[in-house]
Amino acid sequence: MSDLRGEVAVKPTVAIVLLAAGMATRMGPNGGHKLLAEFDGMPLVRRSALTASNSHAESVTVVVGHRQDDIRKALCDLQLNVVANPDYASGLASSLVIGFVAAEANGVDGVLVMLADMPGVTSSDLNRLITVFQGGKGASIVRAVSQGKPGNPVILPRSLSDAVLRLKGDIGARDLIKASGLLVIEVEIGDAAQIDVDTPEAIIAAGGVPAEG
Structure with a gap:
């Protein structure tokens, strides 16, 4: 009987960071x-x-920031790790940094960055991204695309931690991906990768009802 110890591959782990701190100026x-x-x-x-x-x-x-009391109230009974970004007005990078640090505290191999204003993204889409990341041994960037056009969400491997922590201003993962030199694996998820709701018209078009003031 052969000894199989040490031959069981451990799948890379992924944590999700949901960015929900923006000021929604549009x-x-x-x-x-x-x-x-x-x-x-x-x-x-x-x-x-x-x-x-x-x-x-x-x-x-x-990650919460702008109107965080209202956001926290909407999430109050869910099993989530909610962290505040006091510097949310400085742009997306500060939220990405805070979220990445919090997720990495669990020792995960990759961080899936998800924008909270993309209603078309499903759990199945996220699972496909995670499966592809795991298939790449946790060493590659995995990015959702729509008809080949880069979109969100994206999974960043642990190896990019230092680069993420250096981000500043209104810079997100896209700029980081360009400079990383890592293999980027694209996963087609359809229109969901491109649809975010930044205006009242976009909310209505996506099947939503705008909130009052």
Whole structure:
């Protein structure tokens, strides 16, 4: 009988960081908060958090900032790690840094960065990205695309930690990916990879109901 010890491959682990700290400036002065718009009878941020929680990820960290009391209220009964970004007004990078550090504290091999304003992304989409990341031994970047056009979410491997921590301003993963030199594996998920709801018109077009002021 052969000894199989040491031959069982451990799958790379992935944690999700859900970015929900932005100021939603394109909603206009009376447009309400886009993440509190209703989709399927619930605030979009809650719906996005449930999508993340129902995936195969090890954990879900939500980064909050602008109107965080309202966002926290929408998430209050969910099993999530909610972290505040006091510097959210400086741009996307600060939220990405805080979320990446929080997710990495669990010792995961990759961080799936998910934007909370993308209602078309499903748990199945997230699972496909995670499976591809695991198939690449946790060494590659995995990015959702729509008809070949780069979109979100994206999984960043642990090896990019230092590069993430150096990000500043309104810079997200896209710039990091260009400079990384790592293999990028693209996963087609259809229109969901491109649809975010930054305006009241976009919310309505995506099947949502804008929140009041």
